[in-house]
Amino acid sequence: MKAFSPRSVSRSVPRRVVASLLVAALLVAAAFCLAACARKDKPAVFGEVPLYDIDLTYDGNDSLSLAEEIVFLNDTGNDLDDVRLHLYANAFSEGAEHPPYLPTEKDDFFIEGESFGGIEISNAEINGKTIDYEISEDGQVLVLPADAEAGEVLEIAVEADITLPRCRSRFGVSERTVNLAGFYPSLCVYENGAWREEGYTAVGDPFYSEISSFYVTLAAPEGYLAAGSGSMLENTATDGTATFVFSAENVRDFALCLSREFEVLSASFLVDGRNVTVDYYTLGQSDAEGALAAVVSALETFSATFGAYPYPRLTVAESHIHAGGMEYGSFVVLDASVTDPAALRDVAVHETAHQWWFGVVGSDQLNTAWLDEGLTEFCTAYYHLLRGDGDTYRAFVSSAKENYLVYRRLPAAVGFDGAMSRPLSSFLTDGEYVAVTYAKGVLLFDTLLQLAGRDKFDAALADYFSSNAYAIATPADLTKSFVRAGFDASGIIASFAAGTEIIN
Numbered sequence: 001m002k003a004f005s006p007r008s009v010s011r012s013v014p015r016r017v018v019a020s021l022l023v024a025a026l027l028v029a030a031a032f033c034l035a036a037c038a039r040k041d042k043p044a045v046f047g048e049v050p051l052y053d054i055d056l057t058y059d060g061n062d063s064l065s066l067a068e069e070i071v072f073l074n075d076t077g078n079d080l081d082d083v084r085l086h087l088y089a090n091a092f093s094e095g096a097e098h099p100p101y102l103p104t105e106k107d108d109f110f111i112e113g114e115s116f117g118g119i120e121i122s123n124a125e126i127n128g129k130t131i132d133y134e135i136s137e138d139g140q141v142l143v144l145p146a147d148a149e150a151g152e153v154l155e156i157a158v159e160a161d162i163t164l165p166r167c168r169s170r171f172g173v174s175e176r177t178v179n180l181a182g183f184y185p186s187l188c189v190y191e192n193g194a195w196r197e198e199g200y201t202a203v204g205d206p207f208y209s210e211i212s213s214f215y216v217t218l219a220a221p222e223g224y225l226a227a228g229s230g231s232m233l234e235n236t237a238t239d240g241t242a243t244f245v246f247s248a249e250n251v252r253d254f255a256l257c258l259s260r261e262f263e264v265l266s267a268s269f270l271v272d273g274r275n276v277t278v279d280y281y282t283l284g285q286s287d288a289e290g291a292l293a294a295v296v297s298a299l300e301t302f303s304a305t306f307g308a309y310p311y312p313r314l315t316v317a318e319s320h321i322h323a324g325g326m327e328y329g330s331f332v333v334l335d336a337s338v339t340d341p342a343a344l345r346d347v348a349v350h351e352t353a354h355q356w357w358f359g360v361v362g363s364d365q366l367n368t369a370w371l372d373e374g375l376t377e378f379c380t381a382y383y384h385l386l387r388g389d390g391d392t393y394r395a396f397v398s399s400a401k402e403n404y405l406v407y408r409r410l411p412a413a414v415g416f417d418g419a420m421s422r423p424l425s426s427f428l429t430d431g432e433y434v435a436v437t438y439a440k441g442v443l444l445f446d447t448l449l450q451l452a453g454r455d456k457f458d459a460a461l462a463d464y465f466s467s468n469a470y471a472i473a474t475p476a477d478l479t480k481s482f483v484r485a486g487f488d489a490s491g492i493i494a495s496f497a498a499g500t501e502i503i504n
């Protein structure tokens with residue numbers, strides 16, 4: 001059910017009216033949902049998802065002010081005493097117990113020595129009433145006391161001041177860009193009767209979220225260009241201030257990247273008869289045209305194989321993020337330090353594949369990171385095979401095997417654990433995480449491809465995509481899709497996940 005399109009709301013409509021419209025739309029959705037949403041594995045229907053309306057003002061230096069309204073339908077099935085939101089930005093604060101980088105990465109993470117940031121909440125309201133909120137000891141969870149019955153709609157409002165650290169990361173001011181990911185208070189996932197509150201980790205992608213829709217207005221000093229999730233509805237400049245308005249519907253999260261140096265390349269093509277546009281904001285990367293072509297080609301190839309890319313746009317930004325690349329809802333960032341054309345193409349294909357695995361089909365990145373990273377890394381290889389280049393595919397798989405075996409052969413005293421399904425916090429180094437989650441993930445999916453054959457393998461992944469679209473999938477869901485496609489993958493998936501398989 002399509003219940004509400006933020007794009008249909010004019011900016012001349014006062015914010016309160018916008019919020020009321022959102023609440024009305026959700027109440028209608030809630031009535032339908034209570035009658036028809038009993039099935040847990042049903043793809044989310046637009047209109048049930050949380051709606052974020054965020055106003056941002058960036059000062060051009062290291063300060064960002066935020067006013068956020070969230071319309072939240074309590075579809076947890078339980079009456080709630082509180083609503084909890086992540087404050088990931090506080091992982092970047094001075095003295096954080098788990099900083100966002102490993103000790104060995106520190107020099108490359110910071111630009112000119114240590115720099116700290118965070119988010120300070122100044123006000124919180126629920127349904128128009130100011131409330132006494134609490135913040136967890138590590139600063140990363142905002143607890144809003146609320147008496148929310150199952151099926152009730154809450155209108156949450158939060159105001160905050162954000163300080164941006166100077167670093168090459170998902171969040172902060174880097175050499176030529178401003179990276180804004182994980183910056184806004186975001187709803188924790190509620191599952192098995194509790195809020196999932198895990199904080200930031202140095203290894204892996206610590207984000208875990210439900211599909212949501214966003215309407216974001218950003219004011220910044222004139223001269224900045226903003227790239228971000230969704231579609232840019234407005235881009236205007238008055239009296240030295242540039243204003244950008246974004247709308248992103250049914251996405252996993254929302255992120256932005258700002259720079260005074262962006263140049264924009266664009267390409268448009270048809271997916272299932274729909275026009276899809278890729279906007280590539282480059283800082284002058286040596287092979288930006290090649291990377292743009294790889295993104296377009298990957299969107300077409302994966303759409304034809306797994307199911308159509310559902311959004312009207314994918315935005316790509318080049319930035320300094322110390323991580324190769326990073327995926328967000330209908331938005332990806334490619335690290336400016338990746339200059340080799342073939343490596344840049346692979347990063348571009350990898351981040352594009354994440355739009356299927358992470359974006360539309362979510363998974364628990366904190367405990368089963370392989371489910372999106374392993375499959376996405378496999379797709380980076382599979383892209384070549386799907387385009388008829390079997391040699392590059394096989395070279396990719398061989399390289400993944402070598403990478404994994406190097407780690408597996410480490411002396412037992414080092415404590416290497418080949419289990420793929422385990423918490424991010426259990427990985428001691430980034431190398432171990434990559435070997436077990438990415439490289440071994442490639443080997444798992446290559447094994448499934450070899451044993452099931454192309455037809456059943458593609459059918460299984462297409463089923464996995466359509467059956468779990470806009471929801472959060474588990475390894476059991478992946479197994480079910482293979483079974484439905486005619487191949488019992490349960491033993492293979494379980495043994496790789498547990499680390500009991502034999503790879504020589």
Ligand SMILES: [Zn+2]
Pocket residue numbers: 350354373376
């Ligand atoms: Zn990835």
